[in-house]
Amino acid sequence: MSSLLLHLGQDSKATPSISAFHLKTTVYGGRGLFATERIPNNTLLVTCESPYATVIFKKFRKEVCGHCFAYAFESHRNTWSIKIDGQEGNGVWFCTVECRDAWAAGQNVEGLQGLMNASVDKLAKSMKQPKGPSRTTSLIETMRVEDITVDTHDLAWKHAEEMYARPGYPTDFLDELELDTVRFLVSAIVKRYFEEKKSPDAGSSSWTALLQLQNNEILHIRSKPHMLDSHIRIYGFLRKVMHPVLLPYVKTCEMVRAILARDTGNVFGIWDMSTKGDSEMLGWSMYVSGSYFNHDCSPNVVKKRVQKSLCFITTRDVEIGEELCISYVDVEDRVAVRRDELSRNWYFDCICKRCHEELGIANG
Numbered sequence: 299m300s301s302l303l304l305h306l307g308q309d310s311k312a313t314p315s316i317s318a319f320h321l322k323t324t325v326y327g328g329r330g331l332f333a334t335e336r337i338p339n340n341t342l343l344v345t346c347e348s349p350y351a352t353v354i355f356k357k358f359r360k361e362v363c364g365h366c367f368a369y370a371f372e373s374h375r376n377t378w379s380i381k382i383d384g385q386e387g388n389g390v391w392f393c394t395v396e397c398r399d400a401w402a403a404g405q406n407v408e409g410l411q412g413l414m415n416a417s418v419d420k421l422a423k424s425m426k427q428p429k430g431p432s433r434t435t436s437l438i439e440t441m442r443v444e445d446i447t448v449d450t451h452d453l454a455w456k457h458a459e460e461m462y463a464r465p466g467y468p469t470d471f472l473d474e475l476e477l478d479t480v481r482f483l484v485s486a487i488v489k490r491y492f493e494e495k496k497s498p499d500a501g502s503s504s505w506t507a508l509l510q511l512q513n514n515e516i517l518h519i520r521s522k523p524h525m526l527d528s529h530i531r532i533y534g535f536l537r538k539v540m541h542p543v544l545l546p547y548v549k550t551c552e553m554v555r556a557i558l559a560r561d562t563g564n565v566f567g568i569w570d571m572s573t574k575g576d577s578e579m580l581g582w583s584m585y586v587s588g589s590y591f592n593h594d595c596s597p598n599v600v601k602k603r604v605q606k607s608l609c610f611i612t613t614r615d616v617e618i619g620e621e622l623c624i625s626y627v628d629v630e631d632r633v634a635v636r637r638d639e640l641s642r643n644w645y646f647d648c649i650c651k652r653c654h655e656e657l658g659i660a661n662g
């Protein structure tokens with residue numbers, strides 16, 4: 299049970315009892331959550347109370363509450379107007395004073411999140427978009443996929459560390475998504491700093507839990523080799539903007555790599571709550587304990603966002619031994635579309651019962 303709690307992390311509350319399901323190795327590889335008792339329909343399995351790391355896309359910052367993710371549009375407003383004064387409140391807007399104060403107490407420790415937002419915006423403003431393609435710092439893009447190994451990849455990062463350790467290295471231009479990735483990484487670094495400061499001997503148990511998530515680094519770079527250069531540029535940018543107390547976390551690339559390796563395949567989009575089917579993605583979050591649900595095209599669990607919490611609820615009765623799965627894609631899509639999306643973004647070929655049936659493959 300203690301190891302399941304470690305896997306589930308500090309962000310979770312499991313109901314009705316944590317023994318109703320457990321984490322074990324699946325037949326198709328990796329781990330998954332399986333029912334250890336019969337679980338009725340509409341059971342709340344777990345609530346992930348708040349994300350380990352999060353970012354609201356810059357273009358939605360004034361429209362989405364930085365604490366509870368309420369979307370102004372849903373309250374018939376264009377933007378939120380409550381802020382924390384000065385640099386320490388930079389880049390975050392709130393729907394209520396209560397949300398502002400809760401955020402300040404929980405996430406803006408020593409004003410670091412706001413100060414970092416200000417530094418990121420300032421450096422981003424000073425950057426000029428290059429006329430040609432961005433500078434390539436690694437050779438991986440020119441390699442054959444089979445030559446992209448842990449070793450070649452480690453070498454590219456070692457080279458990046460050496461390059462950025464030289465005084466006065468130039469910062470490369472980052473696009474909007476890369477800058478949002480910087481902000482996402484900053485939120486994780488601030489969280490780890492705060493937790494380690496609170497209990498210097500014990501360290502951060504939620505960071506330890508995060509490290510247990512599936513590491514998709516090599517699969518990601520093999521499928522999108524240009525992302526390694528992007529990640530390296532992001533790391534260089536972070537080293538330039540980092541507040542002195544946070545610098546130890548980026549002196550080597552270890553922490554940034556660890557988060558990026560788990561960002562892909564494990565994070566959840568923050569969607570607006572529109573019921574009209576035109577829901578918009580407002581940012582993304584990493585909820586450690588929610589990342590153990592595997593995918594099925596006929597899922598028995600649905601995830602629901604309630605403010606900044608993610609709740610996982612059964613959608614039918616689940617028998618003992620059955621795996622508890624959500625769907626990562628739109629279950630209304632055709633089989634080819636679903637499988638293509640799963641392969642591109644989660645790096646696996648779906649072999650669920652529904653895919654087999656729709657593809658006309660005999661089971662067994």
Ligand SMILES: C[S@@+](CC[C@H](N)C(=O)[O-])C[C@H]1O[C@@H](n2cnc3c(N)ncnc32)[C@H](O)[C@@H]1O
Nearest residue numbers: 326328329512563564589590591592593644646
């Ligand atoms: C969010 S994680 C789920 C937990 C993961 N299995 C683990 O061991 O940590 C997503 C990853 O799990 C694997 N996965 C999820 N659903 C799967 C399925 N239906 N078939 C094969 N692999 C699956 C894929 O590797 C995917 O990238």
